[in-house]
Amino acid sequence: MRRPLALVDGHAYAAAWLYARVTTAQHQDKDGHLVQHDPPLVETGLRLFVVRDDGTFFGPGGDHPLDALGLDVLLPEMPPPSRTWSAQGVRAYRAGLRPDPATVLTRIADVASRFVDFDHSLADQRTMAELVACYVLATWFLDAFNVIGYLWALGLAHLPTMHEYERAVNEKARLAGRTLEPWRAILAVALWLEDHDPQNLLRRTTRRPREDRYSVEITENGLWEHLEGLSAQYQTERSDLEAGDLTVLVIRALCVWTARAIIEAIRHSGEAPSSFVVTTDEVVAFAQALTKKDEGDPASITHWHIGRVLGRMRLAKAPRPGGQGRRRWKVTLRELERWTMAYDLPLPAILAPEGSADPPPPVPPS
Numbered sequence: 001m002r003r004p005l006a007l008v009d010g011h012a013y014a015a016a017w018l019y020a021r022v023t024t025a026q027h028q029d030k031d032g033h034l035v036q037h038d039p040p041l042v043e044t045g046l047r048l049f050v051v052r053d054d055g056t057f058f059g060p061g062g063d064h065p066l067d068a069l070g071l072d073v074l075l076p077e078m079p080p081p082s083r084t085w086s087a088q089g090v091r092a093y094r095a096g097l098r099p100d101p102a103t104v105l106t107r108i109a110d111v112a113s114r115f116v117d118f119d120h121s122l123a124d125q126r127t128m129a130e131l132v133a134c135y136v137l138a139t140w141f142l143d144a145f146n147v148i149g150y151l152w153a154l155g156l157a158h159l160p161t162m163h164e165y166e167r168a169v170n171e172k173a174r175l176a177g178r179t180l181e182p183w184r185a186i187l188a189v190a191l192w193l194e195d196h197d198p199q200n201l202l203r204r205t206t207r208r209p210r211e212d213r214y215s216v217e218i219t220e221n222g223l224w225e226h227l228e229g230l231s232a233q234y235q236t237e238r239s240d241l242e243a244g245d246l247t248v249l250v251i252r253a254l255c256v257w258t259a260r261a262i263i264e265a266i267r268h269s270g271e272a273p274s275s276f277v278v279t280t281d282e283v284v285a286f287a288q289a290l291t292k293k294d295e296g297d298p299a300s301i302t303h304w305h306i307g308r309v310l311g312r313m314r315l316a317k318a319p320r321p322g323g324q325g326r327r328r329w330k331v332t333l334r335e336l337e338r339w340t341m342a343y344d345l346p347l348p349a350i351l352a353p354e355g356s357a358d359p360p361p362p363v364p365p366s
Helices: 087-094 101-115 125-139 160-172 181-195 223-237 243-269 280-293 303-312 333-342
Strands: 005-008 011-028 034-052 204-209 216-221 275-279 316-318 328-332
Touching: 011 087, 034 087, 101 125, 160 181, 181 223, 216 223, 243 275, 243 280, 243 303, 243 333, 275 280, 280 303, 280 328, 328 333
Parallel strands: none
Antiparallel strands: 005 011, 011 034, 204 216, 275 328, 316 328
16 A cells, blocks of 8 residues: 555555554564563554545554554655544544535535636536546546546636747747647746746856866856756657557566466466566566567667656565565556556457467567
8 A cells, every 4th residue: 555545456445644642561672572661651643544445444543453454554654634534534434424426526626616717628617627526536546547647737828928938939949849748838938937027036047067177167047948958858868759658568568478477387387377576677678679579779668767667557566585686566467457458458368367378479588
């Protein structure tokens, strides 16, 4: 459980940080000896609790201790108190009180409608507010989806002068086309702000050591120069593949690797397991082989890019021997079935629920 809200094996879990009084009569020291406390130690402070969808309360003094949850709870940082579940809310939920979904949707839509003007949008004001509300609710159930989209709000589109600044961005920016699209609105506003900054408060001075290390190069840039340079640097450092294409490549690599792992398991034991442990190195090797087969550049497929995609896919991490070496990931057949379905990719027959042991595609890593 790596987020305060989680869906695991058909159950919903919510984390809550509540004040609790903990009494300790004994504890085990570093040498394994029991140390008695007389009188017992009494501490009052915030403690982590987890509530299951059926109201079961896990934590100090709850229905069960956290260890009985059956999940690894990895929540090192506590969200702001105003964004966490209150003790009153937890008590109400355990008492059987449940919010009405329609009321929740209406309240969220009211907030969106209060602060966003959807004039000239896809639909009328209320319909667009309800669309935003549905999107907000979808973010509460991230674990239920393989792919989650995002809403792209375009502001200032009907400010007449903003179109002039957008045209200026198109002419001056080093990026163009699809790579410029996410930056166009930001850079247009930067130009607009510079024109409305007569005192040059937005200009910044940068000092860099020269090659001789005995003198300093001083440059002064405006907001536009700084952000435009940042946009160009970002595009230079990112992979040539788009994020979606890279995710597809990783899914394909996992399918080929898993198909081969199943064949090997059947040869040795006669049985096909349903879960596997794969290293980042192995995924990189198969992804590079697939890229080469597709006449791409295998060198563009790095451990850094593949590791980021595997992390975004929220695959479970498997323990590393001695806590060292490349990351290891746990992959199940059910997960591969969901990912291939989400990206409309063919699932090798051997990975299907009732698949045959046909050989996987001939793409051995080089």
